[in-house]
Amino acid sequence: MSKIFLFFILPILFGIITTRNAGKKNNKKLVSESTLLTEPILKSITRRIANSLGLDEIPVRIHEVKSFNGLATSEGLIFLTRGALDDFYEGRVTAEELASIIAHELGHVALGHSKRRMVDFSMQNAIRIILSLAISRLIPAIGAYIANFLTSLIAAKLSRNDEYEADAYAAALLAKSGIGIDSQINLLKKLEDLSRDNGSLPQWLMSHPKTSDRIAAIEKLREKWNAKPKKV
Numbered sequence: 001m002s003k004i005f006l007f008f009i010l011p012i013l014f015g016i017i018t019t020r021n022a023g024k025k026n027n028k029k030l031v032s033e034s035t036l037l038t039e040p041i042l043k044s045i046t047r048r049i050a051n052s053l054g055l056d057e058i059p060v061r062i063h064e065v066k067s068f069n070g071l072a073t074s075e076g077l078i079f080l081t082r083g084a085l086d087d088f089y090e091g092r093v094t095a096e097e098l099a100s101i102i103a104h105e106l107g108h109v110a111l112g113h114s115k116r117r118m119v120d121f122s123m124q125n126a127i128r129i130i131l132s133l134a135i136s137r138l139i140p141a142i143g144a145y146i147a148n149f150l151t152s153l154i155a156a157k158l159s160r161n162d163e164y165e166a167d168a169y170a171a172a173l174l175a176k177s178g179i180g181i182d183s184q185i186n187l188l189k190k191l192e193d194l195s196r197d198n199g200s201l202p203q204w205l206m207s208h209p210k211t212s213d214r215i216a217a218i219e220k221l222r223e224k225w226n227a228k229p230k231k232v
């Protein structure tokens with residue numbers, strides 16, 4: 001019984017505790033390193049999304065980092081990076097295209113991805129520890145590296161599924177708000193130039209699906225919606 005506790009239960013408890021503590025610290029850090037969005041054009045278009053959801057406003061915060069990104073926390077906070085806002089000011093992206101990021105992150109929140117990832121990360125940490133202990137007995141020198149690699153594959157697969165679901169949610173929300181899904185597709189086409197990360201990683205190890213696959217999935221949604229008979 002003690003061996004089962006040490007080998008399975010203890011790593012799971014450790015993974016849950018460490019992940020929750022890390023998540024809380026990360027959320028506090030994000031808030032402390034960000035400010036509320038005040039850009040009038042972006043606030044106006046964000047309000048259109050809010051209205052389509054029956055809300056007065058969707059608070060969006062600007063995270064002070066240079067990379068181009070958007071994210072949602074487990075507490076439901078939505079962030080755009082300073083790099084994304086700078087690209088808007090420089091004319092590299094439109095307000096509608098940034099709105100598609102906000103809609104996408106709202107999808108993660110509405111579909112429970114942000115909260116579920118906290119649970120997933122807890123279990124992944126536990127799996128990493130268990131695999132590391134098991135494999136290290138067989139291959140002491142590289143057991144931990146193999147465990148990290150295998151766990152990363154699991155995490156990437158889960159994350160890619162979430163991205164497809166958030167894309168579908170965003171497409172429906174953008175269509176409902178009158179912004180349209182062209183902005184979403186146009187932004188995806190620009191991602192390779194706008195993003196500074198993950199460009200050289202193998203596709204099956206990346207946390208996001210291949211851009212062309214994401215665009216194809218959104219186009220299929222549009223075809224499905226257009227094929228529906230209109231109500232008289």
